[in-house]
Amino acid sequence: MASSPEHPVTDHHSQFDLLRQRRFLPYFAVQALGAFNDNVYRQAIIGLLGAMMLAGTMAPETRALYTQLAPAIFILPYFLFSATAGQIAEKLEKQRLIVITTTMEIAIMSLAAIGFVLQEMTILLVALFCTGLQSTLFGPVKYSILPSVLKPEELTGGNGLVEMGTSLAILLGMICGGSIFLLAGAAGPYVAAVSIIALAIAGNLVARRIPRVDAGEPGLRVDWNIARQSWRIWQLTRRQPAVRNAVLGVSWFWFIGTVLTAQLPVYAETNLGGTQALYIFALALFSIGVGAGSLLCEKLSGRTVEIGLVPLGAFGVSAFMLDLYFARPGQALAEGLSVSQFVAAPGSWRIILDLTGIGLFTGFFVVPLFALIQSRTPRAELARVIAGMNIQNAAFIVAAAVIGIALQRFLGWSIPQVFLALAIANALVAVWIFSIVPEFFMRFVSWLMVRTLYRLELHGIEKHVPDEGPAVLVCNHVSYMDALILSATVPRPVRFVMYYRIFDIPVMRWIFRTARAIPIASPREDAALMQRAFDEIDAALADGQLVGIFPEGRLTGDGEIAAFKSGVEKILERAAAAGRPVPVVPMALRGMWSSMWSRRSATAGAGRLGRMRVPRRFRAHVQVMAQAPIRDPGVTAQQLEAQVRELRGDAA
Numbered sequence: 001m002a003s004s005p006e007h008p009v010t011d012h013h014s015q016f017d018l019l020r021q022r023r024f025l026p027y028f029a030v031q032a033l034g035a036f037n038d039n040v041y042r043q044a045i046i047g048l049l050g051a052m053m054l055a056g057t058m059a060p061e062t063r064a065l066y067t068q069l070a071p072a073i074f075i076l077p078y079f080l081f082s083a084t085a086g087q088i089a090e091k092l093e094k095q096r097l098i099v100i101t102t103t104m105e106i107a108i109m110s111l112a113a114i115g116f117v118l119q120e121m122t123i124l125l126v127a128l129f130c131t132g133l134q135s136t137l138f139g140p141v142k143y144s145i146l147p148s149v150l151k152p153e154e155l156t157g158g159n160g161l162v163e164m165g166t167s168l169a170i171l172l173g174m175i176c177g178g179s180i181f182l183l184a185g186a187a188g189p190y191v192a193a194v195s196i197i198a199l200a201i202a203g204n205l206v207a208r209r210i211p212r213v214d215a216g217e218p219g220l221r222v223d224w225n226i227a228r229q230s231w232r233i234w235q236l237t238r239r240q241p242a243v244r245n246a247v248l249g250v251s252w253f254w255f256i257g258t259v260l261t262a263q264l265p266v267y268a269e270t271n272l273g274g275t276q277a278l279y280i281f282a283l284a285l286f287s288i289g290v291g292a293g294s295l296l297c298e299k300l301s302g303r304t305v306e307i308g309l310v311p312l313g314a315f316g317v318s319a320f321m322l323d324l325y326f327a328r329p330g331q332a333l334a335e336g337l338s339v340s341q342f343v344a345a346p347g348s349w350r351i352i353l354d355l356t357g358i359g360l361f362t363g364f365f366v367v368p369l370f371a372l373i374q375s376r377t378p379r380a381e382l383a384r385v386i387a388g389m390n391i392q393n394a395a396f397i398v399a400a401a402v403i404g405i406a407l408q409r410f411l412g413w414s415i416p417q418v419f420l421a422l423a424i425a426n427a428l429v430a431v432w433i434f435s436i437v438p439e440f441f442m443r444f445v446s447w448l449m450v451r452t453l454y455r456l457e458l459h460g461i462e463k464h465v466p467d468e469g470p471a472v473l474v475c476n477h478v479s480y481m482d483a484l485i486l487s488a489t490v491p492r493p494v495r496f497v498m499y500y501r502i503f504d505i506p507v508m509r510w511i512f513r514t515a516r517a518i519p520i521a522s523p524r525e526d527a528a529l530m531q532r533a534f535d536e537i538d539a540a541l542a543d544g545q546l547v548g549i550f551p552e553g554r555l556t557g558d559g560e561i562a563a564f565k566s567g568v569e570k571i572l573e574r575a576a577a578a579g580r581p582v583p584v585v586p587m588a589l590r591g592m593w594s595s596m597w598s599r600r601s602a603t604a605g606a607g608r609l610g611r612m613r614v615p616r617r618f619r620a621h622v623q624v625m626a627q628a629p630i631r632d633p634g635v636t637a638q639q640l641e642a643q644v645r646e647l648r649g650d651a652a
Helices: 015-020 025-054 060-091 094-118 121-144 152-207 226-236 241-270 276-301 309-327 339-344 348-376 382-409 415-436 439-453 482-489 508-514 523-542 567-577 637-648
Strands: 454-459 471-475 494-499 518-520 546-549 584-590 620-626
Touching: 015 025, 015 152, 025 060, 025 094, 025 121, 025 152, 060 094, 060 121, 060 226, 060 382, 094 121, 094 152, 121 348, 121 382, 152 276, 152 348, 226 382, 241 276, 241 309, 241 348, 241 382, 241 415, 241 439, 276 309, 276 339, 276 348, 309 348, 309 415, 309 439, 339 348, 348 382, 382 415, 415 439, 439 454, 439 482, 439 508, 454 482, 471 482, 471 567, 471 637, 482 494, 482 546, 482 584, 482 620, 494 523, 518 523, 523 546, 523 567, 546 567, 567 637, 584 637, 620 637
Parallel strands: 454 620, 471 546, 471 584, 494 518, 494 546
Antiparallel strands: 584 620
8 A cells, every 4th residue: 555645654774674684694694704714714824824934844935926826826717717607607596506606615625624734835725726716606696696686776785785794704804814823823724724614614504595596597508618708798798888887897996906905014014104913904994994885875875776976986085095195105103003003193093084985985986886787787697797897807906916016116106106196097097987978977966966955755665666677657847856856766767758948958958868868848849859759758668667757747836736748648558559558656746846946936926046045944855755556558647647646745
């Protein structure tokens, strides 16, 4: 039953509710355990190398060689097997594949445990390569499963939880893995062996609790030609400009993260004057920032896939990274500082804020990109698109490592200078991406306008707007901001039909055109434009999209709802005649009449300046109402008008 205006039920949800549901919690735990175990293992290898060097069984040069070789061995499978992994993730039922990969992890960690006990680096490096292979197989299913188990309005929150869990799991894994040989001493190899096997078994047991999730393309024939399929799968990421640039953005995120985290150990010692503990503290600040930013995305986006946060995140990262350069451009004045001594030192809180801020805005940057890729990519291709993205990510990670080394060894740059260059490069890359696909910046402008001017309260949106498939949304028309407000509250993209004179308003025209709004005119004004509009509406519905209509045909001049025109009937009749009837969702805006963007005058007879006034209250309270879909293709404009009138009530 739809909520009545007198007794509304507001859509209050928290992303943390997902952690109490079987469709998400076991999956979340598996990916977090996997990230934790990977980093426990890699840091334990470094700990073993240090212990062997101290015991005199390994030369420092050999240790340095293994330390540099290990990351390359881990990343190599992403280049070799991502294409195959993407096809397998598309073909197999996803829960089964996760169980298979976590079973592989048990076998791999058992091999690694033998390497620890025997202190044999060859075995450990073979196991590390196999760990990279297992991560390569798990990667495509890790993100392609989310759209199958989450609703569109949950994608941003779910991805935020995944990124938060991954980021904290990596941090804790590094701390725990690095502490094993420090705390266990001679028993370190045995503790490491038991730990990694126990974690792998735990991950496998939890994976068996994940509900069944159907394969994306069960009839897919796997092509084992690595080179050919790597090229084809990478090409899949480039079909849609928005997805292509979202994938590029995610790869750039890995580039930034690789450069930053690779420099942190030496930066903590040389520029902050600290020890290994201070490096972990700096890494923790960045990781906690990423986790917090990832979680805040749902709150800031209003439970939609809000790519307007991406420009905010990109330029925020550059701003804090730029300030990090100025906060400590030279070497530290002291050495051997503990964490508490560093925190108490002058200027340290600025560095703490910068490192946390970089992580925070990185979360704003990457979470909406993942949600965009998942929401805009066909289900039957998503795992392969994720695999193609992983190939590109691996290339960017390698490039980041090579460029970071080259800047310091061959050009003699200091680490703060590397940070300065990265801040500038990040801003330039962001501008380039947003100029190629203006939808990112358009969404940022509209998000900023809506969230600054209004406090939105939603009633029935998630319940009644279909999660997939075509539908027509009909709503009263109060202000020039109506389309932006509705697009900020409906989880799926909406193609709005609007009067061409509103469509042509300066500045707003760029927003509407970028959002692929459909301009329309009356037959007396422009019959050809009207016909093109109806054709475009029908094509959008045939493609399974949402179409938003303001059936009054104009903004209200007195705050009352005008009679609905018959155009909506023609749209429904045309779709039904083609054998694809579409539901209609009645919606209503309440509280917009007092907006500066409506036609209400400040005083009787006031002109344009009188109307262009600020709302009565800063961040005016606006309600967005939705009622149950009407599935009768013969519904009339008058019946829809009555539904919208009832929804709006007296709250103009």
